[in-house]
Amino acid sequence: MIRERISENVYWFQSEVYAQVAAGAVIGTDWAVVIDTLPVPEETLEVREFIEGTLKVPVRFVINTIYHADHTWGNCFFPGAGIIAHSLNRQFVKEKNIQALENAQKQGSDYLKTKIVLPQITFENGALNLRVGKKSLKVFCTPGNSPDGISVFVREDRILFTGDAFLPLPVFLEGDIDQLSQTIASFKDLGLENIVQGHGDVILRGEIEGAIDSNLKYLEELKKVVAVAMKRKDPQKRLEETTVESCGKSRVLLGGLVEDLHRRNLAYLYQQEVAKLAVDQKTK
Numbered sequence: 001m002i003r004e005r006i007s008e009n010v011y012w013f014q015s016e017v018y019a020q021v022a023a024g025a026v027i028g029t030d031w032a033v034v035i036d037t038l039p040v041p042e043e044t045l046e047v048r049e050f051i052e053g054t055l056k057v058p059v060r061f062v063i064n065t066i067y068h069a070d071h072t073w074g075n076c077f078f079p080g081a082g083i084i085a086h087s088l089n090r091q092f093v094k095e096k097n098i099q100a101l102e103n104a105q106k107q108g109s110d111y112l113k114t115k116i117v118l119p120q121i122t123f124e125n126g127a128l129n130l131r132v133g134k135k136s137l138k139v140f141c142t143p144g145n146s147p148d149g150i151s152v153f154v155r156e157d158r159i160l161f162t163g164d165a166f167l168p169l170p171v172f173l174e175g176d177i178d179q180l181s182q183t184i185a186s187f188k189d190l191g192l193e194n195i196v197q198g199h200g201d202v203i204l205r206g207e208i209e210g211a212i213d214s215n216l217k218y219l220e221e222l223k224k225v226v227a228v229a230m231k232r233k234d235p236q237k238r239l240e241e242t243t244v245e246s247c248g249k250s251r252v253l254l255g256g257l258v259e260d261l262h263r264r265n266l267a268y269l270y271q272q273e274v275a276k277l278a279v280d281q282k283t284k
Contacts, residue, residue: 001043003050004202006194007157009133012202013047015039020199020254021070024161025051026154028133031060034081035152035161036198037074041114044074061130063139064119065150065163065198067092069100075117084128084139085119088148093118144180145171158191164198168253169244170215171261173268181219188212199254214248221247226269230277239266 002014009027014020015038024035025047032051037044051059059078064071064085072093075083097116104111121128127140136155142165143149152161164171165183172180187195188209195203195211203211225242229235244251244262251259 001038001046006159006196006202007154009135010154010157010159011050012196013038013043014201015043015070017043018070019257020201022196022198022200022202023047023071024152024196025059026132026135026137027051027055027057028135030057031132032057033130033132033137034059034062034078035196036065036071036163037062037077039070039073040110041074041077044077047074048077061121063150063152064089065152065161065165066146067097067148068146068164069097069104071163071198072097073101073111073114073116076115082121083117083119084121086141086148086150087122087124089150090119090122092148142183142186144175144177144183146174149175149183153190158193159196160187160190160192160194161196162187162198166195166197166211166215168197168200169249169258169261170219171265172219173261173264177219177223177269181216184212184215184219218247218249222265222269225266226273229270230273235270239270242266 001016004012006012011025013023018039021039023038026033034047038047048059051057059081061082061084062075062078064083067089093116101111101114101116125141127138130137130139134156138153138155139150142151142162145164149163149165151163151165170180192208193205195208197203225238229238232238244259249258
């Protein structure tokens, strides 16, 4: 696990095991808030040991920005902490993660001590506000990547923990490309000092505008590619010849995982557009 102090009493953690997953912590005088957990138990336990063992502050809340296993399976290693999430997060964890964990436990010993802990504190709209020591946290909905996506804004430091709403390569395989574009564009209005992505490194103030514009441009390029493909006799050929580089992103991001994510983005968007066209034709 990699650890970095972003500002006073605000920390960032990154997995060295899987996909550069990021987590965070805001430390108060009497208690702390953890934002997401890391993919494997050992790394999440390192986070807990640093906060409760080194800093000597108990973790009172864990905020899950998305239901995915790599962000939530560590909930159980913060016994007694309240889990905060979107109401859909609770639903998705029940529907998808319980069985996924059972499957993982049958395949090996890595997750034998892991248990699914459902969020107890949920919301659907608006924002939830927390005061952690001298820090004011705004927890709010940021859909587009996934319907249950939420982000955490540390007002005093202008730090935004985005979860998967902001990534080195935007992904919308469970969401909507236009909604994701709106979410990403809205981050420009926050006057940010740092963006803590769901995966990847912390984005610094001088890099934020460029990173936001790069992600928005990538999503627009995908829409153009799919629009052209829809008019071709062989649309799949057009999709296959569209590389991640031709849409403005590097293939080495996230340790090379982005090429597969890019292909899946294109396929998902194309399928959505085909479905929309079929509905339009039926209504005419």
